[in-house]
Amino acid sequence: MSVAVKLTNVVKRFGELEVLKGVSFEINSGEVVALIGQSGSGKSTALRCINQLETIQGGSIEVCGHRVEDPKLDVRALRRDIGMVFQSYNLFPHMTVAQNIMLALRRVKGMRKDEAYEVAKPVLAKVGLSEKIDSYPEQLSGGQQQRVAIARSLAMQPKVMLFDEVTSALDPKLTGEVLRVMEDLARGGMTMIVVTHEMGFAKRAANRVIYMHTGKVWETGGADILSNPQTPELKEFMAEEL
Amino acid sequence: MFGAFSTNHLIYLLDGLLWTVILSALAFLLGGIAGFFVMLARISRFRWLRRVALVYIQIVQGTPLLIQMFILYFGLGVFGISVPPLAAAGLGMMVYTSSYLGEIWRGAVGSIAKTQFEAAECLGLTRWQALQDVILPQALKIATPPTVGFLVQLVKNTSLASVVGFLELTRAAQVINNSLFQPFLVFGVAAFFYFCVCYPLSAWSRSLERKLNVGRR
Ligand SMILES: Nc1ncnc2c1ncn2[C@@H]1O[C@H](COP(=O)(O)OP(=O)(O)OP(=O)(O)O)[C@@H](O)[C@H]1O
Ligand SMILES: [Mg+2]
Numbered sequence: 001m002s003v004a005v006k007l008t009n010v011v012k013r014f015g016e017l018e019v020l021k022g023v024s025f026e027i028n029s030g031e032v033v034a035l036i037g038q039s040g041s042g043k044s045t046a047l048r049c050i051n052q053l054e055t056i057q058g059g060s061i062e063v064c065g066h067r068v069e070d071p072k073l074d075v076r077a078l079r080r081d082i083g084m085v086f087q088s089y090n091l092f093p094h095m096t097v098a099q100n101i102m103l104a105l106r107r108v109k110g111m112r113k114d115e116a117y118e119v120a121k122p123v124l125a126k127v128g129l130s131e132k133i134d135s136y137p138e139q140l141s142g143g144q145q146q147r148v149a150i151a152r153s154l155a156m157q158p159k160v161m162l163f164d165e166v167t168s169a170l171d172p173k174l175t176g177e178v179l180r181v182m183e184d185l186a187r188g189g190m191t192m193i194v195v196t197h198e199m200g201f202a203k204r205a206a207n208r209v210i211y212m213h214t215g216k217v218w219e220t221g222g223a224d225i226l227s228n229p230q231t232p233e234l235k236e237f238m239a240e241e242l
Numbered sequence: 243m244f245g246a247f248s249t250n251h252l253i254y255l256l257d258g259l260l261w262t263v264i265l266s267a268l269a270f271l272l273g274g275i276a277g278f279f280v281m282l283a284r285i286s287r288f289r290w291l292r293r294v295a296l297v298y299i300q301i302v303q304g305t306p307l308l309i310q311m312f313i314l315y316f317g318l319g320v321f322g323i324s325v326p327p328l329a330a331a332g333l334g335m336m337v338y339t340s341s342y343l344g345e346i347w348r349g350a351v352g353s354i355a356k357t358q359f360e361a362a363e364c365l366g367l368t369r370w371q372a373l374q375d376v377i378l379p380q381a382l383k384i385a386t387p388p389t390v391g392f393l394v395q396l397v398k399n400t401s402l403a404s405v406v407g408f409l410e411l412t413r414a415a416q417v418i419n420n421s422l423f424q425p426f427l428v429f430g431v432a433a434f435f436y437f438c439v440c441y442p443l444s445a446w447s448r449s450l451e452r453k454l455n456v457g458r459r
Contacts, residue, residue, distance in 0.1 A: 053360055079366045090361035094379050103375060104365035156365060 004029045004064055004160050004191045005050060011058030012045055019045045021215040022059065027193060027208075029159070032186040034202035034223075035195045037212035038237060043195045046212070047162045050193070051082045064159050080108065083153030087165040089145040091137040091152070097124065098133045101152045108156070123151045127181050143174030147181055154185075161185070163194040179205075199226055199241055211237065247427055251418050255428075258414025259435045265400045265410055268332050270393060273339025280344025285351055287369070295344070302341035308402050310334050315406040331403035331410075335396070342392055350385035351377055383454060390447035394440045401436075411435055 005027040012020035019042045027033050035043050048054045050061060052068055052075055061068035066078045092100050098120050105116035124130055127147035137145050146166055153161060163182065167175040179201050186192060186205045196202060202209055203223045211219040211234045219231045229235040283295035302310070315330035325333075354377050362372035404413035415432035419425050 051364060053364070076366050076368065079364060082364070084364040086357065086361065088357060090355075090357045092358065092361070092376050092380075094383075103362075104367060107371050107375065108366040152365070 002029050003027070003062070004031070005193065006062045007046070007050075007059065008061075009059035010046070010049060010056050010061060012042070012049055012054060013057050019215050020049070020056075023212070023215070023217055024059075025210055025217055025220065027160075027191065029191050030189045031207050032190075032192045032194065032205055034206035034209045035193055035212065036197070036199075036202065036209060036237070037218070041212045042215045043212055044164050047084070047164050047193065047195060050160075050162060051079055051084055076108070080156065081159045082162060083156060083158035083160070084162040085146070085149050085153055085164070085166045087168050089137070089142070089149045089169075091145055091149055093137050096134050096136055097129070097140075097148050100137070100148060101155050104152070104156055119155055120151075123155045124148070126154070126184075127151045128177075141174060142170050143177045146170065146174075146178045150178075150181055150185075160191045160193070163192065163196070165195050165197065167196070167198060197241065199238075202226060213237075245422050247418075247422060247424060247431075251422070251428075252431070254418060255411065255414050255431060255435065258409060258411035258432075259439075261408070262397065262400050262410040262412075262436075263439065265328075265331055265335060265403060265408070266393070266397045269335030269339045269396060269400070272332070272336040273396075274343055276336060276340035277343030277347060280340050281347040281351065284344060284348040299341045299345055302337055303345075307334060307338050307399060308405060310337060311402060311406050327403070327406050327408040330406045331400070331408040334406075335400060335403070338399070339392075339396060342395075343389065346388050346392060347381065347385050350381040350388075353384055354380050387447050387451040387454060390443055390450060394443045394447070397439050397443070398436060 003026055007026075008024050010020050010023045011018065023042070023046055035046065037043050045054060049056050050063060050068065052073070056069055059069075063078060064081045066073060066081065068078065092103070095103065098117065101120040101123065102113070102116035105111045105119055106113065111119070121130070121133070124133055127150055129144060129147055129151070132140060132144060132148070137148070140148065150166075166182075167178050170178065175198070179198060182192070182194070182201070183205045194201070194206070203226055206223050209221060209223055209225055210217055211225070211231075213233050219225060219229065219234045221230075225234065226238060229238055280295055280299065283291050284299075286292050286295075311330060311334040314334050315325055315327070318325050318330075358376050358380070359369075359372050362376045363369070367375070400410055401412035403410055404416065407413070409417075411432050415428050419428040422428060
C-alpha cells in the first residue's frame with residue numbers, strides 16, 4: 001500500500017503560540033482516518049497545514065509525492081490532489097449548485113461549460129441532490145449545502161479528502177444524511193482524513209483513529225481504541241464525548 | 243446698474259453644468275480604474291505594497307483637495323510644466339477619487355468572509371481567479387451603494403476645480419454674478435443644477451442599499 005499523506009515532526013506556531021508540537025502520522029491510500037481530540041488540540045490546524053492553508057515552521061509534510069514545505073512547491077498541483085470540506089460549507093452564495101461545482105472544473109481543469117456540466121451531474125447524483133442542480137445555496141438546508149460542498153470537491157477527483165467537522169453545524173437528522181455520503185465515499189476507497197466529534201461515524205467508517213492532545217499525537221490505533229483507550233487523556237476525552 | 247438674467251446666462255450655466263458632468267465622469271472613470279489598483283494593492287500579499295497604498299491613501303485623504311489642485315496647477319507650472327485647467331482638475335479629482343474608491347472597495351472585499359477565498363483556493367483556483375469569480379461578484383453588490391454615494395460627493399467637489407480656472411458650473415456662476423451682481427439668483431440656479439444631478443444619485447444609492455438589505459434577510 002502506498003503512503004498518501006505523511007507528516008513528520010510537524011511544528012506550527014502562530015506567533016508565540018506553538019499549536020503543533022512535532023506531529024507525525026502516516027496515512028495510506030484508501031485509508032479512512034478519524035482525527036479526534038479536544039477543542040484547541042490542533043486538529044484543524046493539522047488539516048490546514050496539509051493543503052498549505054497554513055505554512056509550517058518545522059518538520060515535513062508529503063502528500064501524493066508533493067513536498068508541502070518545499071518553497072518550490074506547485075501549490076495548485078498540490079490542491080488538485082486534495083479536496084477539503086469545511087464546517088461552514090463555504091459554498092459560493094452568488095452561484096447555483098451547478099455553477100459552484102463547475103467553477104473549478106472550468107477554471108482549473110479548463111473544461112468547456114458542457115463538459116463541466118456532464119461531470120457535475122453524476123457527482124451531484126452521488127450525494128443525492130440531482131434535483132437541486134439549479135438551486136442557490138440559500139435555498140438549501142444545511143445538510144444539503146454540505147453535500148453540495150462535498151460534491152464540489154469530489155468533482156475535481158482528488159486523491160485525498162480532508163473533512164473538518166463537517167457535521168458540527170447540523171442537527172442530528174441532517175448529520176445522518178451527510179455521514180451516509182461520507183461512508184459511501186469511504187467504502188468506495190477514497191483516502192480520507194476526517195476531523196470529527198461523531199464517535200459513531202469513527203467506529204463505523206474509520207480504519208484508524210488518531211487522538212490529538214495539546215498539539216501532539218497522543219494515541220493512535222484501530223477504531224477499538226475508542227472503546228478501549230490506553231491513555232488516561234483519551235479515556236477522559238471519551239467520557240466527555242458520551 | 244444690474245443687468246437682467248437672460249437666456250444667454252442660462253445657456254452659459256448649462257454649459258458649465260455640462261463641464262461639471264464631464265469632469266465628474268472623467269474623474270470617476272479614471273479614478274475608478276486607479277482605485278481598483280489601490281484596492282488590489284491594499285489586499286496584496288506583499289506587506290510593502292499594502293504599506294505604500296496605505297500611505298498614498300492617508301496622504302490624499304489627509305490633505306484638502308483644493309491644495310492638491312493648487313499643487314498640480316501652480317506647482318507644476320513652476321517647473322515649466324504647463325498644465326491646462328482640465329488636466330489639473332481631472333488629475334486632482336482622479337487622485338482624490340482613487341483613494342476613496344480604493345478604500346470603499348477594499349472594505350467591501352474585506353467584508354466577504356476569508357473562508358470564501360480559502361474554499362476557492364482549496365479547489366485549485368489562483369488568488370486572482372478567486373478574486374475574479376468568487377470575491378468581486380459578491381463585493382460588487384456591497385460596494386455599489388457607497389460607490390454611488392461617493393459619486394455625489396465627487397460631483398459637488400468638482401466645484402473646487404473653479405479655482406484653477408476650469409470653467410465648470412461654479413465658475414460659470416461666478417462669472418455671471420460678477421457682471422449681474424445677483425448672487426441669490428445666480429448661485430441659486432447653480433445650486434438647483436447641482437441638486438438636479440446629485441439628488442437622483444443619492445436616491446438611487448439609498449434604494450440600492452434598501453434592496454441589498456432585503457436581499458440579505
Ligand atoms: N490563525 C490563527 N492564529 C492564531 N492562533 C490560532 C489560529 N488558528 C488556530 N489558532 C490556535 O491554535 C490552537 C489550535 O486550533 P485548532 O483550530 O487547530 O484546534 P482544533 O483542534 O481544530 O479545535 P476545535 O475542535 O475547536 O475545532 C487554538 O489554541 C487556536 O486558538
Ligand atoms: Mg477545528
